[in-house]
Amino acid sequence: MSQYQIDRVKTGIPGLDELIEGGFPRGDTILIAGKAGTGKSILATQFLYRGAVDYNEPGVLVTLEEPPRLIKRNMMRFGMDLDKLEREGMLSIVDLSPARDTPLNISEYPSFDLSGLEAIIMHHIKKVNAQRVVIDTISILAYKFKARDILREELFKLCAHITSTGCTLLLTSEIPAQDTGLGVFDIEAFLASGVIVLYNEKISDTSRSRSIEVLKLRGSKHSSRIHSMRITDEGIRVWPGEISPGT
Amino acid sequence: MTDTDADSNSDDVGEDTSDKIEVLFFKSDTCAFCPRAEEVLRETLEEFGADMFKVIVYNVSEDPEKAEEYGIFALPAIIIGGMSVTGIPEPEIIMKMILGSKLGTRS
Numbered sequence: 001m002s003q004y005q006i007d008r009v010k011t012g013i014p015g016l017d018e019l020i021e022g023g024f025p026r027g028d029t030i031l032i033a034g035k036a037g038t039g040k041s042i043l044a045t046q047f048l049y050r051g052a053v054d055y056n057e058p059g060v061l062v063t064l065e066e067p068p069r070l071i072k073r074n075m076m077r078f079g080m081d082l083d084k085l086e087r088e089g090m091l092s093i094v095d096l097s098p099a100r101d102t103p104l105n106i107s108e109y110p111s112f113d114l115s116g117l118e119a120i121i122m123h124h125i126k127k128v129n130a131q132r133v134v135i136d137t138i139s140i141l142a143y144k145f146k147a148r149d150i151l152r153e154e155l156f157k158l159c160a161h162i163t164s165t166g167c168t169l170l171l172t173s174e175i176p177a178q179d180t181g182l183g184v185f186d187i188e189a190f191l192a193s194g195v196i197v198l199y200n201e202k203i204s205d206t207s208r209s210r211s212i213e214v215l216k217l218r219g220s221k222h223s224s225r226i227h228s229m230r231i232t233d234e235g236i237r238v239w240p241g242e243i244s245p246g247t
Numbered sequence: 248m249t250d251t252d253a254d255s256n257s258d259d260v261g262e263d264t265s266d267k268i269e270v271l272f273f274k275s276d277t278c279a280f281c282p283r284a285e286e287v288l289r290e291t292l293e294e295f296g297a298d299m300f301k302v303i304v305y306n307v308s309e310d311p312e313k314a315e316e317y318g319i320f321a322l323p324a325i326i327i328g329g330m331s332v333t334g335i336p337e338p339e340i341i342m343k344m345i346l347g348s349k350l351g352t353r354s
């Protein structure tokens with residue numbers, strides 16, 4: 001019998017907790033990687049929604065890509081009312097999407113840090129007393145800034161700062177179409193203590209099949225197989241007993 | 248140079264600042280490059296004639312809403328006339344932004 005039990009955060013994704021000993025280790029940084037349209041944003045947002053509704057854990061959604069209006073509309077299809085959570089103080093959405101009319105950055109010198117982004121996020125964490133934080137997606141930062149070395153180091157610091165408050169942090173990362181890595185940074189895997197990969201692979205000429213893989217999860221005996229996953233009317237669901245037909 | 252502390256009300260300045268070019272400087276408590284960037288900025292503005300500018304300094308550690316409002320992730324950052332620059336700038340880029348903002352207001 002294990003003497004020490006890691007405190008786990010329920011993922012809010014039916015079937016996923018069973019693959020990872022009951023949930024994400026609390027206070028860890030977890031990377032959700034996958035190609036376009038594999039369900040990263042839905043999974044991450046569902047983590048916040050179910051966290052607030054089922055486990056009474058407030059959350060912060062930092063959106064660097066999709067405008068909040070569209071996220072809310074999409075999640076409503078799954079019966080997840082993000083507006084309501086915001087009104088109840090259980091969710092804070094930080095709109096840092098490119099659609100906003102902000103000053104145009106014309107030049108970058110390799111002498112900067114991400115303390116602006118950090119201050120913004122920490123402010124929202126305090127505001128709702130968040131226990132769950134999502135940044136969707138860190139890939140945007142790679143397009144926004146040229147200095148990769150600085151970005152790497154600053155991302156580490158940012159994640160460490162967020163999780164030092166006790167928050168469990170989910171990062172999403174988009175894997176470019178022809179890529180074999182985990183994202184545009186080639187550091188994504190090191191950044192996080194857990195990595196989950198989503199797939200939507202072609203299994204025949206006429207069909208695709210969604211699946212999910214727990215690539216690593218610190219301190220956890222996790223499944224080493226690729227499991228079936230579906231996007232249903234209630235959101236994402238994983239079938240722990242079902243091994244993906246594509247593999 | 249009209250220097251406005253972001254914590255006080257910037258509209259409270261007794262003189263008319265409407266014809267001045269607004270320069271926003273973003274810093275934080277932890278930002279190691281910010282002091283040098285602010286020096287470069289002030290020196291460059293001095294060369295132009297400091298009374299042409301209204302400089303507003305935001306410390307995002309105290310005022311995170313301002314970073315969010317302007318979408319400022321990285322510090323130091325300077326905004327002039329709808330353009331921003333990240334890091335310790337060269338004086339030339341600040342001059343470029345100033346000239347750009349002047350053209351912008353004339354049209």
Ligand SMILES: Nc1ncnc2c1ncn2[C@@H]1O[C@H](COP(=O)(O)OP(=O)(O)OP(=O)(O)O)[C@@H](O)[C@H]1O
Pocket residue numbers: 034035036037038039040041042043074077078174231232233
């Ligand atoms: N209501 C729904 N029912 C079933 N499937 C849906 C529904 N809404 C979206 N999807 C599927 O989910 C996909 C989008 O999921 P999501 O936005 O989470 O992907 P993503 O991995 O974040 O993509 P990107 O990299 O483009 O941001 C759509 O391409 C679609 O296939």
Ligand SMILES: [Mg+2]
Pocket residue numbers: 040041042065136137
């Ligand atoms: Mg997405």
